[in-house]
Amino acid sequence: MYSKTISGALLGVNALIINVEVDISSGLPMFSMVGCPGSEVKESRERVWSALKNAGYPVPVARITVNLSPADIHKEGTAYDLPIAIGILESSGVIPPGCADRILIIGELGLNGEIKPVRGVLPIVSKAAKSNIKECIVPTENVREGAVIPGITVRGASRLTDVVEFLRSPSGKDLPVTRIDVKEFFEESEYSSVDMPDFSDVSGQESAKRAAVISAAGFHSMLMTGPPGVGKSLIAKRIPTILPPLSLDESLEVTAIYSVAGKLSEDTPLITKRGFQSPHHSITLPALLGGGQHPKPGAISLAHRSVLFLDEFTEFDKRVMESLRQPLEEHRINISRANYSLSYPADFLMICAMNPCPCGYYPDRNKCTCSEPVLKRYLSKISGPILDRIDLCVEMSRVSLNDMSNKAGRISSRKMRSQVMAAREIQKKRYASSAYRFNSEISGSDIDKYCRLDSDEKNFIENLYETLSLSLRSYHRILRVSRTIADLDSSEKILKKHILEAAGFRPNLEYWRNL
Amino acid sequence: MDISQEKDYIRALCSVKGLNGRLGKELTDHFGSASAIFSTDPKELPDLLSPGLVKKIIKAKDSLGTALPEDMHFTTIYELDYPIRLRAIPGAPLGIWYIGNLPADDMPAVAIIGARQCSPYGETISKAVGTYLGRAGVQVVSGMARGIDGISQKAALESGGSSYAVLGSGADVCYPPSNKGLYEQLKERGGIISEYPPGEKALSINFPPRNRIVSGLSDAVIVVEARQKSGTLITVDTALEQGREIYAVPGKITDRLSDGCNSLIGQGANVFLSPEIFLCELMEIFESKKNGESGIFIPSKDEKRIRHRTFSEDTKQKHRNFAGNDDLPQGLSKDEEDILKNLSLSPMTTDELCIKLPECSYPQISMTLMQLLIDGHVKQVSQGAFVRTYK
Numbered sequence: 001m002y003s004k005t006i007s008g009a010l011l012g013v014n015a016l017i018i019n020v021e022v023d024i025s026s027g028l029p030m031f032s033m034v035g036c037p038g039s040e041v042k043e044s045r046e047r048v049w050s051a052l053k054n055a056g057y058p059v060p061v062a063r064i065t066v067n068l069s070p071a072d073i074h075k076e077g078t079a080y081d082l083p084i085a086i087g088i089l090e091s092s093g094v095i096p097p098g099c100a101d102r103i104l105i106i107g108e109l110g111l112n113g114e115i116k117p118v119r120g121v122l123p124i125v126s127k128a129a130k131s132n133i134k135e136c137i138v139p140t141e142n143v144r145e146g147a148v149i150p151g152i153t154v155r156g157a158s159r160l161t162d163v164v165e166f167l168r169s170p171s172g173k174d175l176p177v178t179r180i181d182v183k184e185f186f187e188e189s190e191y192s193s194v195d196m197p198d199f200s201d202v203s204g205q206e207s208a209k210r211a212a213v214i215s216a217a218g219f220h221s222m223l224m225t226g227p228p229g230v231g232k233s234l235i236a237k238r239i240p241t242i243l244p245p246l247s248l249d250e251s252l253e254v255t256a257i258y259s260v261a262g263k264l265s266e267d268t269p270l271i272t273k274r275g276f277q278s279p280h281h282s283i284t285l286p287a288l289l290g291g292g293q294h295p296k297p298g299a300i301s302l303a304h305r306s307v308l309f310l311d312e313f314t315e316f317d318k319r320v321m322e323s324l325r326q327p328l329e330e331h332r333i334n335i336s337r338a339n340y341s342l343s344y345p346a347d348f349l350m351i352c353a354m355n356p357c358p359c360g361y362y363p364d365r366n367k368c369t370c371s372e373p374v375l376k377r378y379l380s381k382i383s384g385p386i387l388d389r390i391d392l393c394v395e396m397s398r399v400s401l402n403d404m405s406n407k408a409g410r411i412s413s414r415k416m417r418s419q420v421m422a423a424r425e426i427q428k429k430r431y432a433s434s435a436y437r438f439n440s441e442i443s444g445s446d447i448d449k450y451c452r453l454d455s456d457e458k459n460f461i462e463n464l465y466e467t468l469s470l471s472l473r474s475y476h477r478i479l480r481v482s483r484t485i486a487d488l489d490s491s492e493k494i495l496k497k498h499i500l501e502a503a504g505f506r507p508n509l510e511y512w513r514n515l
Numbered sequence: 516m517d518i519s520q521e522k523d524y525i526r527a528l529c530s531v532k533g534l535n536g537r538l539g540k541e542l543t544d545h546f547g548s549a550s551a552i553f554s555t556d557p558k559e560l561p562d563l564l565s566p567g568l569v570k571k572i573i574k575a576k577d578s579l580g581t582a583l584p585e586d587m588h589f590t591t592i593y594e595l596d597y598p599i600r601l602r603a604i605p606g607a608p609l610g611i612w613y614i615g616n617l618p619a620d621d622m623p624a625v626a627i628i629g630a631r632q633c634s635p636y637g638e639t640i641s642k643a644v645g646t647y648l649g650r651a652g653v654q655v656v657s658g659m660a661r662g663i664d665g666i667s668q669k670a671a672l673e674s675g676g677s678s679y680a681v682l683g684s685g686a687d688v689c690y691p692p693s694n695k696g697l698y699e700q701l702k703e704r705g706g707i708i709s710e711y712p713p714g715e716k717a718l719s720i721n722f723p724p725r726n727r728i729v730s731g732l733s734d735a736v737i738v739v740e741a742r743q744k745s746g747t748l749i750t751v752d753t754a755l756e757q758g759r760e761i762y763a764v765p766g767k768i769t770d771r772l773s774d775g776c777n778s779l780i781g782q783g784a785n786v787f788l789s790p791e792i793f794l795c796e797l798m799e800i801f802e803s804k805k806n807g808e809s810g811i812f813i814p815s816k817d818e819k820r821i822r823h824r825t826f827s828e829d830t831k832q833k834h835r836n837f838a839g840n841d842d843l844p845q846g847l848s849k850d851e852e853d854i855l856k857n858l859s860l861s862p863m864t865t866d867e868l869c870i871k872l873p874e875c876s877y878p879q880i881s882m883t884l885m886q887l888l889i890d891g892h893v894k895q896v897s898q899g900a901f902v903r904t905y906k
Contacts, residue, residue, distance in 0.1 A: 206869040206877035207899065225898045356897055363862040363897040365634040366771045372632070372661050372693070395899025397864040467889050485878075497882050504865070504881040504899075511897045 003090035003097065006104045006133065007083040008124030009075055012342035013256045013297065015120065015127035017104070019069045020080060022087030027063035035068030038076040038294075047078075047109045048085045055113030055160045060092045074339055076294050079118040082107035082137070085160060086167065095167045104128040104136035105163075113160040117141035119262030122255055122269075125149045137163060137175065144269035145259055147180040148252070154178055182248060185270050199238050200412040204399035208235045211394045211505060213416050216242045217423035218484030219438035221328070221350035221389060223313065223507075226396030228360045232353035233278075235396075236309040239351060240274035241413040243306065244421050250305050253345060257304055261297045277303035277348075281315040288320055289327070290344050291335040300327055303348035313352040314381040321386055324350065328389050354382075356395065379512055387512060388473050391440055391481055392505040423487040439483045444476050451479040453494055460496050464503060474509070478502045518593050524549035525591045527575045529610040530712040533568055536724070539609040540592070553579070584687055584713050586614050586702070600624070604731040604757045608710040611728075612686045615706035618679050618732050623801040624654040626729050626754070628747050629663030629739035634772050635894070635902040636860040637740035640764055641667040643905075644737060647790035649676025653797065656681065656732045658725065659701070663739045665694050668701065678705040681728045683721035685709055690717035708732075723749050730754035734801055737762045737787055741775025748775055751784075760800055762787040770861075844892060850875060850883040851892075855903060858893060862900035 005020045031045050052059050066084055068075050083105040089095045106124060108116040117139045125146035128136055135153045138146045143156030155175035157163045166175045199209060208224055212235055215222040224232045246254065254271045258264045264271075279288060279299040290298035300308055310316060327333045331347035357375050361367035370378070427438055430450065436442060442450050453461065465475050479494070482502035486494045528549045529535040534542065545561065546552050552560075553576055560569055583589055590597050591610040599620045601607055611617075618624045625648055629637055641663045648655055649671030657664040659680035668678040680701050684690045686709040689698040701707055710728060711721060726749055730736050736754045738761065741747040751761055761784040766773020780786055787793055843855055857863070857871045868880050875883075884901060887893045893901045 204866060204870060207865045207881065210877045210881075363635070363900050365632065366769070369632060373691075393898050395864050395897060397866050397900075399866075400870075403870050464889060497878070500882040500885040501878050503885045508895050508898050510895065 001091045001093070001097075003087045003100075005083040005087045005090070005100045006102075006128075007080055007106055008104060008120075008127060009073060010077070010120040010123060010260055011073075012295075012344055013123055013253075013260050013301075015124040016070075016073065017127060017131050017133075018073075018075070018080075020083040020087050021067040021069060022084065022091045023065045023067075024060050024062050024088070024091040025065075029061045029063065031064045031066075033066045033068075035066075035071040036074050037068060037080075038074060040078050040294075041068070041075045041080055044078065044081050044084060047081050047111060048088065050111040051081070051109040051113045051160055052085055052088065054111060055164075057089060057094055057164070058092070060088070064088060064091075077118060077120070078108035078116075079106040079120070079124075081109035082115060082160070082163065085109060086163065089164060095164060099167050102133065102135065103167075104133050106142075107137070107139045107157065109160060115139045115157050115159060115163075120260045121145045122148070122252075122259035122264070125152060125154060126252070126256070128152060137166075141266050142264075143178045144180060144266060145255075145264050146269075147178040148182055148185075148255070148270045150182075180269060182251075182270060185272050186245075186248070186251075196241055196413075197234075197238050198241060198413045199416055200410045202231065202234060202238065203410060204403050205231055205235060205396055207394045208232075208396050209411065209416075211392045212239050212242065213419055213488065214481065214484050214505070215239065215349065215351070215392055216416075216420045217488055218391075218427070218440050218480070219349055220391035220440045220481060220484065221352070222392040222394070223352040223354070223390045224394050224396055225354055225356045227364075227398060228355060230396045230398055232396060233309070233311055236278070236307065236311070236351045236353060237276060238413060239307050239309075239349070240276050242416040242420050243274045243349070244417065244424055246272055246274060246305065254305055257297050257301050257344065261302060263302065274306040275303060276307050276309060278309040278311060281310070281312045281317075283316070283320060285317075285320055285323055289323055289333050289335065289346075291337065295335065295337075295340060295342060297344045298333070300324070300333060300346040300348055301344040304345045305347055306349065308348040308350050310350065310352045313354040314378060318381070318383075321381075322383065325385055325389065350390075352390065382512070384513075387507055388477075390507065391477055393507040394505065419488055422490065423484065426487045426490070439480050439487065442480055442483070444472075447476055447479055451483045451494055457494060457496055457499060461499055464499065468503065468506075469509075470506070471509075474506050478506055481505055518591070521549055521593070522589070522591060523579055524553055525593075525610050526589050527579050528552060528572075529608070529710070530578060531568070531571045531575050534572075535608050535610065535710050537606045540607075543609065583612075587686060587713060588613050590617070598732055600734070601728065601731045604727065606727065607731065608728065611708055611710050612713060613706050613708045614686050615702045615704075616677075616679075617706055617708065618654045618656060618677075622652065622654055623797055624656050624679075624733045625797060626656045626733035626736040626750070626759075627663065627667035627739060628657055628729065628736065628750050630741055630745060630747065630772055631660050631662035631664075632772075633662040633666070633740050634770070634860070635862060635896055636766065636770070637663055637764075637772060638666055639860055639902075639905065641739045642670045644739070644787075644790050644793075645670030645676075645678075646674040648794070649674035649678070651794055652676065653794070654679060654705070656729055658682070658722075658729055659690075659694055659697060659707075661691055661693065665697055667739070668705075669697050672697075672700050672704050679732065680705070680707050681725050681732065682707060682709045682717070683711070683725040684717035685711050685713040685715035687713045688715065688717060722746065726750035727753040727757070730757055730759050733759060734804065735760040735762060735793075735797055737764065737793070738776050738779060738784075739764045740766065740772045741779075742771055743774040743778065745775045748779075751779060760785060760796075762793060847892075848883070850879060851887055854880065854883055854887065855892060858901060858903040860902050862896045862902050864900045 002023045007018045007020050008015045009018045086100050108118050121138050121142040122145050126149045129149050129152040137155050137157050140156035140158040146154040155177055157175050211222055251272050277299045286292045288298045290301055327346040332343055333346045334343045356362040357370040358378050359368050359370050482494050482498040485498040485501050543549050557569055589612050598617050645667035655671035655678040657668050671678040686707045689695050730753055736759050763776040763779040763784045764787040865881055869877055894904050
């Protein structure tokens, strides 16, 4: 007898509805699975077999064929266990026919018949809602994650028997429906929690704090240099707190990535805060970009719409570092492998930190004894193209104990965030009719359009171009950064002072390249 | 001894490592000439020569008669063009290879030496001294190393003076390669000198012996910056053996790069106060040598080539504020003045300036610094640290 249930497959952070077809016919007892199943999907056979037996349902002694359609897409993961089991029970007559063909079912089975969590519930449920499916059954652990999607009834189940009972008599035993009001999550997440770091903890470090505001306002990538222990990570960790709060759409995007990566916990079904990813410098290419045999989003996608902090930047593998170039431009990463090709969003704010030389104390020659070639070799680990993509460079220095205790003049994250948001608002208006969102994205050809200068300022920056022997790229970079500084100053025109301040953040190529 | 016939033999002998010094000279004196060494049966060479050295001598015979590379010259201690100052030092090289010229005997010559990893202070001083001496017609001798050596030589050449580099490699090998530009300029406007045969690599064991030539070619030695344990101090030791005047540039006692200089001063070295005062004193040394006080004969021709000024005590006092031309440039804004007053030759970051000037905001300071940078009043030494420039 033939039966059909509905499940979902992941394609990057998007999902696809999969029909799970089961047919039981007479013949030698066997259990075969077709439709391009991956290795975990093939193993599903054993889990389903045992789960059915241990849950007290007779496994039909017949020829069982399972097809996952569309059959030409590679299937992965363990979410097909539950729909296959339900399909077999329906085909063998335990469940009345047709009662499961409008319900999306996902879940992994244990050998004893319990239902275990899977990854990617959010995008699959979201896809189901869009495909006009009204109801779905997901593992209890994942139910809150699915419940954030409006317009679909999400039921959680923890045992195979509960699902079977529910499907047999929908009026009888009910599976609990979970509903979540997304707005509530946003209200409670309004940066109110006490354990969040705050910029008011940072004393001194004016240059890094200022750069952080500019970086957050115009989405400019930033590089901090300074001796060890000076507070580079301290600053970086606080940058998410000055970014504007996530909007609902952004939050769903980010949550989908976390869901696919299997990083959502049961009590945070929705990511509502800007995240902070700080991978260790030993990170491999697939871990950073995503991919692998069972494709998962990498650190840059987990940092989507938030901060990717690369500490000890020079220690990263050269290939890993260079691989950031494309996602920095395109805000997403395309991963193509022999058996799949997918794309994850990766719109992150890159914040890097490094020591100024191998020993960490250059240019203080009292402490630093690094010779010129050693320094050169160290700095050359950061290639030109990567340095070109960094808009803000700051050097930090040690704060004396005396200044550390000086609480005056400290600025809170809340205040900095309001500056950032005001500048963002200006950018939103400016780019309403263009593809841009932030000043950092302005391309060289549009720079004259958005960073228009009066003749005085024009002469000034041309003079700057000569005296500081800038490259064309750094000239554009100074203009983009000065646009953001002017926005922070609520000035429509870019003034000389904005250009001067922006020039202070340029990478000093005398140090980086020639010495 | 007919030098024109002997020269080839001496050159072959000098190519043997270990023989281009006291031992080679003694050997030549013992046999009467270099050619005699080569014509002697190897078994009869004195016992004091190690078997390895004997082998090298036999091998060196093959190189007899090879042509010198183009542009390169070779001179021996027996010839008139050999620098007079160098001839007098203990262990003077038997022969030297050079490209360009040798320092002129009738002009004062000064060695400027110091740390390779120098601070902005050392850089500024060596540049200023090199420029001043170059302009005054004093020949600057050094080792063309990174840091103090190269900077002072470059400055001397740029100011129109002449400079001579003594290398620890063959004269045709540019080491360090990063000083290629300077190397080419030195060929034109001074000379590259080496006691090692062409093609010799820059081996670390070659450097200490090379230092004796640096000081040997000079009338005085200026140490700009040196750590307590520094190769520069080896040069100072040999310079003292050679009876050269040592001038140490004093530094702050908190600066590790000045420890060497400060302790030299403690040990009785001359204090380098300003290029002007130094030049006065150098001329005294030079004149006294010329008058034969130190037993070195210096031919006197065209003495006027040196623009030599005498200073009254009064002027000397004035010049004591070398580089401490502390007067601020004219026409600065108040912010600019405040910042310049706080800057020195020790690198300072914008953050540190923010702490020193609490009444100024960060953007204000950063902006002003950039303006000062554009106007050439400050220099950016790393990503965000600045030093003042003195004009």
